[in-house]
Amino acid sequence: MGNPQSKILAVQYEKSVRWANWKLNLLSDDDLKREVSPGKNHGIWLFGHLIANEDDFGVFLGKRELAYPEYQNMFAGGTKPLPYENYPSVSEMREIWKEMIEKNKKIYNELTDGELNEPHALIHENDFCKTKEDIIMHWQIHLVYHTGQLGILVPNNNV
Amino acid sequence: MDNPVSKHLADQFEAMVDWVNGSINPLTNEDLKMELSPGKNHGIWLLGHLVVCDDDFSLYMGKGELLYPEIYEIFGYGSKPLPPEEYWPAEKLRECWKKVCEKNRKIYSELTDAELKEQHAKVEDIEKDYFKTKERICTYWQLHQMYHAGQLGILVSRAGKSKY
Numbered sequence: 673m674g675n676p677q678s679k680i681l682a683v684q685y686e687k688s689v690r691w692a693n694w695k696l697n698l699l700s701d702d703d704l705k706r707e708v709s710p711g712k713n714h715g716i717w718l719f720g721h722l723i724a725n726e727d728d729f730g731v732f733l734g735k736r737e738l739a740y741p742e743y744q745n746m747f748a749g750g751t752k753p754l755p756y757e758n759y760p761s762v763s764e765m766r767e768i769w770k771e772m773i774e775k776n777k778k779i780y781n782e783l784t785d786g787e788l789n790e791p792h793a794l795i796h797e798n799d800f801c802k803t804k805e806d807i808i809m810h811w812q813i814h815l816v817y818h819t820g821q822l823g824i825l826v827p828n829n830n831v
Numbered sequence: 832m833d834n835p836v837s838k839h840l841a842d843q844f845e846a847m848v849d850w851v852n853g854s855i856n857p858l859t860n861e862d863l864k865m866e867l868s869p870g871k872n873h874g875i876w877l878l879g880h881l882v883v884c885d886d887d888f889s890l891y892m893g894k895g896e897l898l899y900p901e902i903y904e905i906f907g908y909g910s911k912p913l914p915p916e917e918y919w920p921a922e923k924l925r926e927c928w929k930k931v932c933e934k935n936r937k938i939y940s941e942l943t944d945a946e947l948k949e950q951h952a953k954v955e956d957i958e959k960d961y962f963k964t965k966e967r968i969c970t971y972w973q974l975h976q977m978y979h980a981g982q983l984g985i986l987v988s989r990a991g992k993s994k995y
Contacts, residue, residue: 676944677835684970691974709988713995753995785835809843813850816974820981824867
């Protein structure tokens with residue numbers, strides 16, 4: 673069977689995205705404005721953070737340039753969450769999210785197992801993530817981690 | 832390379848455990864009593880939920896019994912959180928988490944790709960079973976743990992111990 677590892681990663685990506693979409697679809701634009709931690713991040717920042725990570729995924733895998741570099745400036749790891757009024761509208765973010773997911777599904781569908789062991793495209797000395805496989809693993813884990821945080825903003829959530 | 836998918840899942844399990852520990856370790860036993868939202872889940876329930884959800888992995892994989900059957904129901908999916916004092920102390924739950932991780936680390940280290948395609952051990956009706964294979968058990972169980980690790984991460988933030 674060809675590329676068994678890439679196949680499971682593509683399936684796992686679909687699952688992770690389905691989980692994120694389940695929560696995002698339950699959240700109104702206003703729900704996303706709520707803070708998860710007082711004075712710290714809110715749903716809008718978390719959503720933008722996920723978009724920025726789906727966007728730079730393509731760059732780390734050497735498949736494309738950033739589509740929305742301004743999202744890196746606003747939402748990348750290390751940026752400080754500002755009040756939600758400083759960010760793009762939620763409707764714009766929802767559209768960009770869909771676009772990023774479609775682009776990344778295509779990357780996953782074309783992935784080969786041989787590629788997974790290659791160094792990722794932005795590797796530097798002492799990099800925590802060394803291969804494309806490492807990037808995939810940590811980007812997927814990261815996506816579900818923050819999905820759990822968005823989950824608590826869903827009205828009447830249990831978990 | 833032998834068993835590349837199993838190897839990936841074993842590595843991913845370790846990465847997941849690292850992320851979970853990154854959320855659990857900064858929280859004191861007192862911090863774990865914080866609720867995510869009023870009257871809802873608190874850190875103790877989340878930690879116990881992580882324990883029982885990694886504990887029953889061995890049942891689904893056909894690789895051994897629960898280590899902690901006595902807490903399986905109270906922290907299971909859909910269980911209603913009780914006040915933190917009604918559960919085992921945080922210190923004991925931290926130990927349980929380490930033990931279930933050790934149990935599952937061994938399962939992952941011995942896993943083969945052929946096994947992943949097998950039906951999981953708790954299938955009753957394969958047509959109706961949501962998970963069907965051991966492969967799906969591995970991926971769903973790991974993603975589930977990450978989902979709740981993120982929620983413990985919120986408590987780390989609220990305790991003033993992270994930037995976000």
